[in-house]
Amino acid sequence: MSAPTSQSNSLAHYKSGPDFFRLLCWLASAVTVLTLGWIIFKIVESAWPAIHKFGWDFLTSSAWLPNRERFGVFPFIVGTVVSSFVAILMAFPLGLAIAIFLSENFLPAPVRQVIRFVVEMLAAIPSVVYGLWGIFVVIPLSKSFADWMVSVFGGVPIFAGPAYGNSLFTASIVLAIMILPTITAISRNSLSSVPKTLREGAYALGSTRWEAILGVILPSAAPGIVAATILALGRAMGETMAVAMLIGNSSRLSWSIFSPAGTLAGLLANQFGEAQELQVNSLMYAALILIIITLFVNMIGEAVLRYTQHQTAGIR
Amino acid sequence: MPIVDQQMTKQTSPNSNPPVRKDFLAAKDFNFFYGKKQALYDINIEIPERQVTAFIGPSGCGKSTLLRNFNRMNELIEGVRHEGDIRLLGKSIYDKSVEVISLRRSIGMVFQKSNPFPKSIYENVVYGLRISGQSKKSTLDEAVERSLRGAALWEEVKDRLHESALGLSGGQMQRLCIARAIANRPKVLLMDEPCSALDPIATVKVEELIRELKKEFTIVIVTHNMQQATRCSDETAFFYLGKLIEFDRTQKIFSNPSEKQTEDYITGRFG
Numbered sequence: 146m147s148a149p150t151s152q153s154n155s156l157a158h159y160k161s162g163p164d165f166f167r168l169l170c171w172l173a174s175a176v177t178v179l180t181l182g183w184i185i186f187k188i189v190e191s192a193w194p195a196i197h198k199f200g201w202d203f204l205t206s207s208a209w210l211p212n213r214e215r216f217g218v219f220p221f222i223v224g225t226v227v228s229s230f231v232a233i234l235m236a237f238p239l240g241l242a243i244a245i246f247l248s249e250n251f252l253p254a255p256v257r258q259v260i261r262f263v264v265e266m267l268a269a270i271p272s273v274v275y276g277l278w279g280i281f282v283v284i285p286l287s288k289s290f291a292d293w294m295v296s297v298f299g300g301v302p303i304f305a306g307p308a309y310g311n312s313l314f315t316a317s318i319v320l321a322i323m324i325l326p327t328i329t330a331i332s333r334n335s336l337s338s339v340p341k342t343l344r345e346g347a348y349a350l351g352s353t354r355w356e357a358i359l360g361v362i363l364p365s366a367a368p369g370i371v372a373a374t375i376l377a378l379g380r381a382m383g384e385t386m387a388v389a390m391l392i393g394n395s396s397r398l399s400w401s402i403f404s405p406a407g408t409l410a411g412l413l414a415n416q417f418g419e420a421q422e423l424q425v426n427s428l429m430y431a432a433l434i435l436i437i438i439t440l441f442v443n444m445i446g447e448a449v450l451r452y453t454q455h456q457t458a459g460i461r
Numbered sequence: 462m463p464i465v466d467q468q469m470t471k472q473t474s475p476n477s478n479p480p481v482r483k484d485f486l487a488a489k490d491f492n493f494f495y496g497k498k499q500a501l502y503d504i505n506i507e508i509p510e511r512q513v514t515a516f517i518g519p520s521g522c523g524k525s526t527l528l529r530n531f532n533r534m535n536e537l538i539e540g541v542r543h544e545g546d547i548r549l550l551g552k553s554i555y556d557k558s559v560e561v562i563s564l565r566r567s568i569g570m571v572f573q574k575s576n577p578f579p580k581s582i583y584e585n586v587v588y589g590l591r592i593s594g595q596s597k598k599s600t601l602d603e604a605v606e607r608s609l610r611g612a613a614l615w616e617e618v619k620d621r622l623h624e625s626a627l628g629l630s631g632g633q634m635q636r637l638c639i640a641r642a643i644a645n646r647p648k649v650l651l652m653d654e655p656c657s658a659l660d661p662i663a664t665v666k667v668e669e670l671i672r673e674l675k676k677e678f679t680i681v682i683v684t685h686n687m688q689q690a691t692r693c694s695d696e697t698a699f700f701y702l703g704k705l706i707e708f709d710r711t712q713k714i715f716s717n718p719s720e721k722q723t724e725d726y727i728t729g730r731f732g
């Protein structure tokens with residue numbers, strides 16, 4: 146029997162193989178981590194004068210007055226957070242509904258294939274095109290809708306008039322469309338990977354289709370749906386071009402979603418070209434805040450994700 | 462006539478005081494197709510009330526397919542077709558007046574792989590009651606205790622009813638699935654290899670449970686384990702290549718089968 150020797154030979158091969166790949170993996174990971182560290186270091190470094198001068202006031206102050214060298218980003222933080230949440234509020238129900246229709250067999254397979262393709266194509270459209278489309282198509286529509294809302298619900302502060310075309314509301318509509326593919330694709334994926342045994346269990350107990358979907362399939366897919374929503378939120382917060390073209394870039398705080406507003410990303414895009422000295426430092430400070438917010442959102446997301454995964458562990 | 466004889470003896474047997482119905486669940490000239498592929502051929506079988514009927518046979522012979530036709534679960538698969546009839550208490554389950562939802566409520570099913578929902582133990586048990594509109598707490602509480610006792614799980618979980626069902630052991634999960642199925646108070650309990658993923662101790666528990674449950678339910682169990690069939694079934698049906706080869710008292714099948722194919726299978730010569 147010559148098997149033992151040849152076996153130990155091939156084992157030796159296996160051993161030397163991974164060493165090379167392991168090195169490669171280490172190298173790749175190190176490059177990634179170092180790049181991230183370097184970016185953050187550079188941002189902090191160039192933001193430093195502003196951090197030193199304004200400290201925490203930068204976060205709470207509403208004055209963005211380059212001529213008087215006074216800078217505060219509170220309205221932009223609010224704008225970033227609120228526009229993204231409003232976008233999620235609009236995109237989540239729609240995205241989840243589409244995901245359900247795509248993962249269950251309500252529609253014939255070819256139709257589902259087409260819808261899926263179309264939704265995924267939304268992700269391929271460049272941001273600036275969304276911005277242009279927003280200006281020419283969404284603004285007129287959202288403006289007339291907003292006017293109607295103001296005339297009916299104007300007494301409620303968040304729907305107060307006058308309604309503007311370039312507004313937080315308009316930006317959120319376009320943002321919602323932009324993040325729809327993220328929500329749909331990931332939710333659909335986790336819905337269709339709910340174990341067949343769970344579906345069958347629900348049907349065998351006499352569930353109607355909707356009872357099975359709402360009572361068993363959706364809860365089982367919850368971790369993936371949460372992940373989808375958080376990734377979408379992250380994407381919405383960082384989105385720059387389309388928002389900068391639509392939101393109005395105002396540093397004035399307003400309760401109404403129909404008023405112009407500003408986001409951190411939009412602020413950076415708009416002002417970086419002509420900024421000098423302290424303004425550059427302040428913009429870098431704003432960039433740092435944007436990074437921290439998105440990191441924070443992702444961390445909360447991870448925590449929720451882990452919690453729900455822990456709850457459903459063992460059924461897959 | 463032997464059929465009448467059998468019915469008479471069963472009526473007087475100690476386990477089944479009320480009269481048992483010989484054709485509680487029955488298939489008549491039943492053919493079944495997955496697309497073009499025929500999986501069942503001319504099945505005629507009468508499953509007696511409050512007895513355990515075991516389905517045995519080599520892999521792919523159609524045991525699960527027939528079982529899943531009893532509660533019309535196979536209709537969830539696209540492109541399937543059947544011929545012939547299946548009757549529960551003499552009434553066709555394909556009758557227009559029969560709603561598949563209520564049919565499935567009256568025929569419980571336990572699967573090979575336990576499939577508790579990602580909910581608490583309590584919510585798993587009452588799932589069937591909730592979807593049939595029952596929400597009175599006292600009724601649900603009562604059903605939980607009755608079903609968990611019925612599934613011999615009550616003592617083990619009574620202090621953690623509101624914890625996730627996914628924290629249970631494999632054997633406990635399977636008994637929870639049995640509790641969930643009997644909470645609906647079904648007429649029939651279908652079990653497709655309910656012990657194949659369990660260790661020997663958990664298997665013994667489930668087998669004891671099956672013998673206990675037959676006082677109340679008509680049970681059909683698919684098994685690959687010959688000892689299990691002899692231990693807990695009264696009747697045994699042997700299937701081969703989509704056909705019902707032999708159906709008789711379990712004792713008879715395992716001691717003196719009429720068909721050569723049955724004998725070859727139970728003595729391990731093929732399958």
Ligand SMILES: Nc1ncnc2c1ncn2[C@@H]1O[C@H](COP(=O)(O)OP(=O)(O)OP(=O)(O)O)[C@@H](O)[C@H]1O
Pocket residue numbers: 495498500518519520521522523524525526527538
């Ligand atoms: N969803 C399906 N689509 C197409 N063919 C199927 C499907 N399910 C089962 N079959 C076929 O039908 C036949 C019977 O399958 P079935 O699952 O009923 O066998 P079984 O006796 O339960 O086998 P096992 O002991 O392995 O569980 C097999 O030939 C199988 O390939």
Ligand SMILES: [Mg+2]
Pocket residue numbers: 524525526653683
């Ligand atoms: Mg099977």
